[in-house]
Every structure is written in C-alpha cells, then in structure tokens.
Amino acid sequence: MKRIFQAAFTTAVLLAFVSTPQSVTAALPASDSQGEPLPTLAPMIERTVPAVVNIFTRTRVPQRQHPLFSDPFFRHFFDVPEQPRERYTQSLGSGVIIDAENGYVVTNHHVIARAVEIAVNLQDGRTLQAELVGSDPDSDLAVLRVEQDGLTALPFADSDQLRVGDFVVAIGNPFGLGQTVTSGMVSALSRSGLGIEGYEDFIQTDASINPGNSGGALVNLRGELVGINTAILSQSGGNIGIGFAIPINMAREITEQLVEYGEVRRGHLGAQAQDLTPELAQAFGLENRPGAVVTRVAPDSPAAKAGLQAGDVLVAVNGRPVRSATDVRNAIGLLRIDQRVNLKVVRNGETRTLEAVIREPATAAVQAGKLHPRLAGASFGNLPEGSRLAGKVEGVLVTEVDRSKAAWKAGLRPGDVITQANRQSVTNLQELERAVKGSNSLLLNIVRGNGALYLLIR
Incomplete structure (x- = not known):
C-alpha cells in the first residue's frame, strides 16, 4: 500500500508543476494543516463524472442442444421436456453523454452488439432505458438515446492537438464496480494495425483501462473529452498499462452520421495503397519519407477520374500527412458521399495535387x-x-x-x-x-x- 500511495502522490505533485498557473489554481483548492495547497484533480472530476454513464445490456444467445433433443419422437418416448433454444446473458460497459439536450450517449459497438435491452445508469443513481440510434462495427462506435432532463454532457477537445506526455484521466465502470477514475498520460498516438477494429487510429494511454471501461471517457485535465476508451492489450484480461481510445475527432465524424442516418455511409474512392517502405522509396527514387504507394486504381472510379495512377505516392489527404496506407484508409473512410478530397501525390519525383469526389460504392452482393x-x-x-x-x-x-x-x-x-x-x-x-x-x-x-x-x- 505504501508504494501505491507514493506513486499516486508523486504523479499528483508532478501534475501541479506541469500545469499552467490557472489550471494549478483550479486543481489545488484544498490546503493542509500548514495552509499549503494539496494537489488534487477532484474539482475537474466532480464536473466530469456526471456525463459518464454505466451501461447494462441483456442479450439473447442461441442455446446449443444435442441433436436428439430436437427429435419430437425422442422427447416423447423418454418424456424429455421442451428445451430452451435461447438463453439470456448480461454484460457491462460504459458510455459518455455527448448531447444533454437530445439525450445522446456514445459507447462502443461491442458493448451493445446483439443486445435486446439496454439500460443506462447515471452517476446520481438514476436508471434509464436506452434506445439504439445507430452503430458502426468497423469503428466500434454506437450512439444511444435516453429521455431525461437534467443531463450533463462533456465538451469536446481537439484530439489532433494531443501530444505524447499529455496527462489524461479515464472514467468508466471497470469489472462492474461502478464509476471509477484512473489517471495516466498519453503514451503513444496514431496506433494502428492492431487488428482490433476496421478503422484504427488509437490514442495509447497508461491510464488504467479494464473490462467494463469500454465506451467510457478519456479526458484531459480541463475535463474535455479527448477519446472513447475501447480496448486493452493484455494476456491476462486485466490492465498492464497499455490501453487504447478512439480519438474524439474521429468519433465525432462517426457519431454525426449515426445520429443523422442510423449508420455510417462511407464513400468510395476506388484506389488501394500499401505502406511506403524504405526499399520501395529507394525503388521510386524518393528519399526515406513517409507515405503510401497506390497499387491499384479501379476503372471509372473517383480516383481514376481525378487522375490518380498506380505508382503514385500519396503523402497527404486533405492537408493531413500520410504516414501509411492505414492513414489513407482512415481518412477516406471518414468522408461522406459527394465530399471533395484533395490528394497530394509524388509522381516521377514531382509533387502534384489531385481533387476527387467521393461517390457511393457500388454494391454487388x-x-x-x-x-x-x-x-x-x-x-x-x-x-x-x-x-x-x-x-x-x-x-x-x-x-x-x-x-x-x-x-x-x-x-x-x-x-x-x-x-x-x-x-x-x-x-x-x-x-x-x-x-x-x-x-x-x-x-x-x-x-x-x-x-x-x-x-x-x-
């Protein structure tokens, strides 16, 4: 216990020294017996936790049966009662109120997947029934709606401004214990290629995230929402200091479409790309720079009409630098149909900018x-x-x-x-x-x- 206390106290003191004068004043309202200020995040937490909810779901799961139990003759002969074909399971998660007026709550798709009942428990003890507005498995985000007055929503931060070393706080419902707050820092940005979601651009943090924290809030020291806690990297199932959150800028793009359409209507560019490795960069006569090589352009696609060609090296999409093929995929996947996109490419050593219009993908099921x-x-x-x-x-x-x-x-x-x-x-x-x-x-x-x-x- 002594070591844990020392670590927590050291972190709190460090927070006090690295904060701006205004944030130090806001974070140090208490004093010790000598009148010295005590470092604390309590005022920010008190403003923030009412916007984080606990989510309880009830799901129907098919019950596996021996084939003989499906035979009416067998059941009649041996007087076997009718066997239930389904059973109910319950699961726990977290969510964040993002629109108090309309009652919108954002959480992870995997928290509410296949749920037949969804209940939201507020920090003040109120329990509300929630309806599913829409969900997107590829980004693992979902939006719920509750009808209740007096809700509190979290303000959004600009997650593009996050830096490694920024302090953050995770709020959620780990292991069903109820609302819990943990602190840490941003340990990495733009994590992808983990195979967790279809679209990955994770914030990595060492703030403790455990089962039940999924869908909860990752906030900065101003109490602004910077991410939605989603996953952990662990062999035991518990926290080992590597947790992942969906950046709130990405989550906003997804949730706006979920609210408007009930689904994400992703557009179609018609191009595929792969990472620009040092070997490929040398083969294309480029310096070792980040980017993605276009490997295929579909005929008569928006990419083809814009003039994109196989062998082009994409270095920016809508002004944002491209470091890998995942960056291209994430950027295009967040664009709406009929939206224009600027593609900065290097072709034969020359840099040029192309403009494409995202179109609805052709379905051929x-x-x-x-x-x-x-x-x-x-x-x-x-x-x-x-x-x-x-x-x-x-x-x-x-x-x-x-x-x-x-x-x-x-x-x-x-x-x-x-x-x-x-x-x-x-x-x-x-x-x-x-x-x-x-x-x-x-x-x-x-x-x-x-x-x-x-x-x-x-």
Missing part, C-alpha cells in the same frame, strides 16, 4: 445459392476498399449467413473471405462462380480473422 446449391443461405460480395483486409487479401467477402441454411451448417460465417475455391484463386464474384460451376463438392480456402482454414463442403 449475390445470393450464394445461385452460384452453387451447397452455398444456399449465404450472401457474397466483393471485398470493399474500406475493409481492414483491403490491399492485404484478395477474395470474396461472405456478407451474411442464415443460421438455418446449408451454408451455416457447412461452416461459413459472416466476415469470412474466400480466397480460393477448388484450388483456384478467386478475387471477385465472377471468378468464384467459374471456380464452383458444375462441381459436386467445394473446397474453399478462407481467411477468418487473423487466421486461415479450408472448408470441404459436400
């Missing part, structure tokens, strides 16, 4: 049963450029699977990417149709999550 009867119940589509696998994997995306149909029983799941069919590589629906046509059985090579597997369907 098909019922898989039309391709082959053993695939009945699934829907396939071409892998969209916004997918986290775009540029890394080529194949056909499984968009939906009916649990009662043959495709589900064969092992197909939504989100699978079919890269081979009957030992033939497939990059689009047309190639898949040719590969399975006329065959009695199907051998599919599938990318699922971070792994791959073969499925033999007979």
Whole structure:
C-alpha cells in the first residue's frame, strides 16, 4: 500500500508543476494543516463524472442442444421436456453523454452488439432505458438515446492537438464496480494495425483501462473529452498499462452520421495503397519519407477520374500527412458521399495535387445459392476498399449467413473471405462462380480473422 500511495502522490505533485498557473489554481483548492495547497484533480472530476454513464445490456444467445433433443419422437418416448433454444446473458460497459439536450450517449459497438435491452445508469443513481440510434462495427462506435432532463454532457477537445506526455484521466465502470477514475498520460498516438477494429487510429494511454471501461471517457485535465476508451492489450484480461481510445475527432465524424442516418455511409474512392517502405522509396527514387504507394486504381472510379495512377505516392489527404496506407484508409473512410478530397501525390519525383469526389460504392452482393446449391443461405460480395483486409487479401467477402441454411451448417460465417475455391484463386464474384460451376463438392480456402482454414463442403 505504501508504494501505491507514493506513486499516486508523486504523479499528483508532478501534475501541479506541469500545469499552467490557472489550471494549478483550479486543481489545488484544498490546503493542509500548514495552509499549503494539496494537489488534487477532484474539482475537474466532480464536473466530469456526471456525463459518464454505466451501461447494462441483456442479450439473447442461441442455446446449443444435442441433436436428439430436437427429435419430437425422442422427447416423447423418454418424456424429455421442451428445451430452451435461447438463453439470456448480461454484460457491462460504459458510455459518455455527448448531447444533454437530445439525450445522446456514445459507447462502443461491442458493448451493445446483439443486445435486446439496454439500460443506462447515471452517476446520481438514476436508471434509464436506452434506445439504439445507430452503430458502426468497423469503428466500434454506437450512439444511444435516453429521455431525461437534467443531463450533463462533456465538451469536446481537439484530439489532433494531443501530444505524447499529455496527462489524461479515464472514467468508466471497470469489472462492474461502478464509476471509477484512473489517471495516466498519453503514451503513444496514431496506433494502428492492431487488428482490433476496421478503422484504427488509437490514442495509447497508461491510464488504467479494464473490462467494463469500454465506451467510457478519456479526458484531459480541463475535463474535455479527448477519446472513447475501447480496448486493452493484455494476456491476462486485466490492465498492464497499455490501453487504447478512439480519438474524439474521429468519433465525432462517426457519431454525426449515426445520429443523422442510423449508420455510417462511407464513400468510395476506388484506389488501394500499401505502406511506403524504405526499399520501395529507394525503388521510386524518393528519399526515406513517409507515405503510401497506390497499387491499384479501379476503372471509372473517383480516383481514376481525378487522375490518380498506380505508382503514385500519396503523402497527404486533405492537408493531413500520410504516414501509411492505414492513414489513407482512415481518412477516406471518414468522408461522406459527394465530399471533395484533395490528394497530394509524388509522381516521377514531382509533387502534384489531385481533387476527387467521393461517390457511393457500388454494391454487388449475390445470393450464394445461385452460384452453387451447397452455398444456399449465404450472401457474397466483393471485398470493399474500406475493409481492414483491403490491399492485404484478395477474395470474396461472405456478407451474411442464415443460421438455418446449408451454408451455416457447412461452416461459413459472416466476415469470412474466400480466397480460393477448388484450388483456384478467386478475387471477385465472377471468378468464384467459374471456380464452383458444375462441381459436386467445394473446397474453399478462407481467411477468418487473423487466421486461415479450408472448408470441404459436400
């Protein structure tokens, strides 16, 4: 206990010294017996915590049964009672009130995914039923709405101004204990490539984030919202000092669309890119500089109409520097349909600026049963450029699977990417149709999550 106290006290004293004079005054309202000010974040916390809520969800989960229990003759003969086909589970999370007048609460998609009931518990003890306004699995954000007067919302900071070393506070509901506050600092920015979400541009912090903190607030010392706590990196499931939050600038773009449309309507540029490695930079005759190399431009796409070409090196999108292909994907994924985007590229050693207009992506989903009867119940589509696998994997995306149909029983799941069919590589629906046509059985090579597997369907 002594070591913990010393660490906490040292951090508090450091906060006092690094703050501006005004923030020091605001953070030091108390005095000790000698009249000396005591470092504390209590005034800021007291203003902030009413805007952070605890979220409780109830979810229906299919109950796995032995096949004999589905046989009415077996149940009748052995007098087996009807078995429940579903069970209910409960989960906990956190959320942040971002609009007190309209009752909007932002949280993580994974907190409310598949929930049939959502309750929000306010800091003053009130419990409210919440309705889902919209959610976006790719960014792991969701917006809820509650009807209640007297709500408190958090003001937004500009997360683009964050620096490594800035002090931050995480507020949430870890392990269902109730509202809890932890402090730390920004330990890294723009973390991506973790495979946690489809769109990643995380703030990394050592402020303790644990299960139940998901969807909670990451605030600066002024009590402004800088991020939405989302994930931790841990082998044990508990905090080890590496937590991740979605920057609030990114969250604002997503939540505005969720409120307006109930979903995120991502636009289509029609280009794919990969990271500019030092070896590629040398091959293109460039100095070792950050960027992303355009690997493919779809015909008649907005990128093609803007004059973008394979081999161009993207160095900025709408004035923001590009350090990797992930930066390009994140920037385009936040743009709305019909929005203009400026692309700064290097081509043959010359820098030029191109302007494209983001368009609605063409949907080309098909019922898989039309391709082959053993695939009945699934829907396939071409892998969209916004997918986290775009540029890394080529194949056909499984968009939906009916649990009662043959495709589900064969092992197909939504989100699978079919890269081979009957030992033939497939990059689009047309190639898949040719590969399975006329065959009695199907051998599919599938990318699922971070792994791959073969499925033999007979």
